[in-house]
Amino acid sequence: MTLVVVGSAGMDTVETPFGRVEDAVGGSAVYFSLAASLFTKVQIAANIGQDYPRRVWDFLQHERGADLAGVRTFADQPSFRWSGRYEGDMNSAQTLLTELNVLAEPPTPPASYRGAPFVFLANMGPDVQLRMLEDLDGGTVFADTMNLWIEIQGSALLELMKRIDGLILNDGEARALTGETNLIRAGEDLLEMGPRLAVVKKGEHGAFLFTRDFHFALPAYPVREVVDPTGAGDSFAGGFVGHLAACGSLEPDALRKAMAYGTVAASCTVERFSTEGLELANRAQLDARLAELRSFISL
Amino acid sequence: MTLVVVGSAGMDTVETPFGRVEDAVGGSAVYFSLAASLFTKVQIAANIGQDYPRRVWDFLQHERGADLAGVRTFADQPSFRWSGRYEGDMNSAQTLLTELNVLAEPPTPPASYRGAPFVFLANMGPDVQLRMLEDLDGGTVFADTMNLWIEIQGSALLELMKRIDGLILNDGEARALTGETNLIRAGEDLLEMGPRLAVVKKGEHGAFLFTRDFHFALPAYPVREVVDPTGAGDSFAGGFVGHLAACGSLEPDALRKAMAYGTVAASCTVERFSTEGLELANRAQLDARLAELRSFISL
Numbered sequence: 001m002t003l004v005v006v007g008s009a010g011m012d013t014v015e016t017p018f019g020r021v022e023d024a025v026g027g028s029a030v031y032f033s034l035a036a037s038l039f040t041k042v043q044i045a046a047n048i049g050q051d052y053p054r055r056v057w058d059f060l061q062h063e064r065g066a067d068l069a070g071v072r073t074f075a076d077q078p079s080f081r082w083s084g085r086y087e088g089d090m091n092s093a094q095t096l097l098t099e100l101n102v103l104a105e106p107p108t109p110p111a112s113y114r115g116a117p118f119v120f121l122a123n124m125g126p127d128v129q130l131r132m133l134e135d136l137d138g139g140t141v142f143a144d145t146m147n148l149w150i151e152i153q154g155s156a157l158l159e160l161m162k163r164i165d166g167l168i169l170n171d172g173e174a175r176a177l178t179g180e181t182n183l184i185r186a187g188e189d190l191l192e193m194g195p196r197l198a199v200v201k202k203g204e205h206g207a208f209l210f211t212r213d214f215h216f217a218l219p220a221y222p223v224r225e226v227v228d229p230t231g232a233g234d235s236f237a238g239g240f241v242g243h244l245a246a247c248g249s250l251e252p253d254a255l256r257k258a259m260a261y262g263t264v265a266a267s268c269t270v271e272r273f274s275t276e277g278l279e280l281a282n283r284a285q286l287d288a289r290l291a292e293l294r295s296f297i298s299l
Numbered sequence: 300m301t302l303v304v305v306g307s308a309g310m311d312t313v314e315t316p317f318g319r320v321e322d323a324v325g326g327s328a329v330y331f332s333l334a335a336s337l338f339t340k341v342q343i344a345a346n347i348g349q350d351y352p353r354r355v356w357d358f359l360q361h362e363r364g365a366d367l368a369g370v371r372t373f374a375d376q377p378s379f380r381w382s383g384r385y386e387g388d389m390n391s392a393q394t395l396l397t398e399l400n401v402l403a404e405p406p407t408p409p410a411s412y413r414g415a416p417f418v419f420l421a422n423m424g425p426d427v428q429l430r431m432l433e434d435l436d437g438g439t440v441f442a443d444t445m446n447l448w449i450e451i452q453g454s455a456l457l458e459l460m461k462r463i464d465g466l467i468l469n470d471g472e473a474r475a476l477t478g479e480t481n482l483i484r485a486g487e488d489l490l491e492m493g494p495r496l497a498v499v500k501k502g503e504h505g506a507f508l509f510t511r512d513f514h515f516a517l518p519a520y521p522v523r524e525v526v527d528p529t530g531a532g533d534s535f536a537g538g539f540v541g542h543l544a545a546c547g548s549l550e551p552d553a554l555r556k557a558m559a560y561g562t563v564a565a566s567c568t569v570e571r572f573s574t575e576g577l578e579l580a581n582r583a584q585l586d587a588r589l590a591e592l593r594s595f596i597s598l
Contacts, residue, residue: 206504214594215595222514223483224481226481259598297598298555299556
């Protein structure tokens with residue numbers, strides 16, 4: 001089934017113990033789409049400037065069959081830029097610079113995206129996410145968020161949570177949003193706040209899935225060299241929602257397998273800088289990693 | 300098969316967001332034995348003062364069939380005391396006070412413990428662990444360690460690692476000992492240093508097992524209220540080594556299941572202060588939790 005993603009496309013300058021890339025392709029919608037397009041047809045809505053490399057869009061369109069009707073190029077503004085540094089265990093980035101540029105305007109999904117059976121609203125202000133939700137009128141809707149919105153747009157976020165099917169966020173965000181330190185209780189609290197699914201990502205420690213019927217945990221796929229964690233969370237979301245859209249199901253088996261595909265998609269991303277890992281990835285590689293992951297946790 | 304544990308018995312004063320206990324029963328040998336004795340016959344070697352509560356020894360002896368021949372009571376010195384505080388995510392304690400007292404002397408396992416098929420050397424100076432290794436002349440030997448020994452007795456620890464079968468330590472210790480941030484590589488590096496098994500415990504994030512043939516990961520059992528994490532690591536070790544001793548095997552299936560028993564034993568400990576959780580525990584409860592854990596990770 002078709003999957004619409006609304007999010008950012010940015011140019012990232014990233015420094016890790018393994019090196020540095022400047023103005024590299026990035027952004028939530030790009031990482032998400034590169035992962036999700038390995039599973040299903042993806043329709044992308046994101047704002048860019050004329051400086052954004054054309055190459056990745058050509059790749060998404062021609063190699064991965066993505067629909068770019070919602071990618072809007074601004075003539076008068078540069079692309080969103082983010083710069084950050086990872087150190088030590090690389091579980092979180094130190095942000096050095098953020099330039100919103102074209103992100104000051106909300107994305108504008110075209111009419112042809114309306115009614116998509118699956119939607120992913122990447123990290124944006126919950127006010128914008130609510131508007132996208134209305135405009136798109138999609139079927140099953142997942143959303144991401146971040147600490148900033150929990151702090152400054154808490155009530156819009158709570159409103160959004162009542163109207164989406166699943167929230168995908170990291171452990172720090174889950175704790176901040178629920179005020180609960182214990183992650184199991186935090187996950188259960190998230191469900192109380194509206195969505196029937198909550199995915200809590202824990203970086204190198206894996207991820208939890210919470211539903212009203214069951215909980216599920218996965219460790220991260222064992223990556224020996226984490227080169228650049230940028231985009232891991234959006235890649236996870238892409239593998240997760242991508243698989244669900246491909247099977248058109250939220251049944252327990254589909255959800256568990258979606259968690260595993262999210263996990264292995266993220267593992268491809270972190271092994272290389274920028275989007276290179278996901279561009280090189282294919283379904284056979286993801287399936288092989290899923291089999292390895294299954295054996296890694298086989299009890 | 301019989302399992303000898305050499306370690307500490309201490310009296311802990313612990314403060315957590317859920318309350319405070321003073322001079323409560325604790326110590327590595329006590330937590331370990333309470334968990335391991337649910338699986339197999341345990342022989343304990345530890346030093347105590349006359350102030351140490353008799354109750355837990357009676358319980359271990361009469362309810363759990365433990366052999367206390369190696370529990371040595373010092374007339375002239377008080378028991379080891381530790382005081383600590385847990386805050387926030389409770390993943391690590393702030394130590395407020397340590398009084399070695401009877402721990403200044405090494406434990407003295409009696410001759411009747413010699414040649415035990417399984418041995419656990421709880422956290423002690425690696426010089427003492429090496430002496431215990433010699434004295435006991437046991438079959439399969441596991442050891443724990445801590446950052447202090449990595450810093451001040453590094454070469455004795457490296458010597459120990461060449462002579463034991465398995466090292467059980469936490470993620471911070473694994474990183475410090477190998478100088479490797481990535482935990483998968485750290486685990487592999489530990490095996491290069493001698494032991495054929497390495498267990499890396501990650502608190503609320505679960506645990507890894509590394510062997511030369513396979514790696515294995517488990518999340519923590521989902522505990523909704525972590526009241527006091529003291530002793531969780533030793534309880535894990537008790538469930539882990541206890542199960543292996545009970546089956547007398549280090550085969551992959553036994554190792555995976557041992558990891559699960561370690562996980563659920565630790566879950567019992569953290570739900571209550573001091574050793575109460577493990578004293579109330581029984582095999583039926585551990586087996587029920589193991590089944591829950593299996594479903595929690597079923598992919």
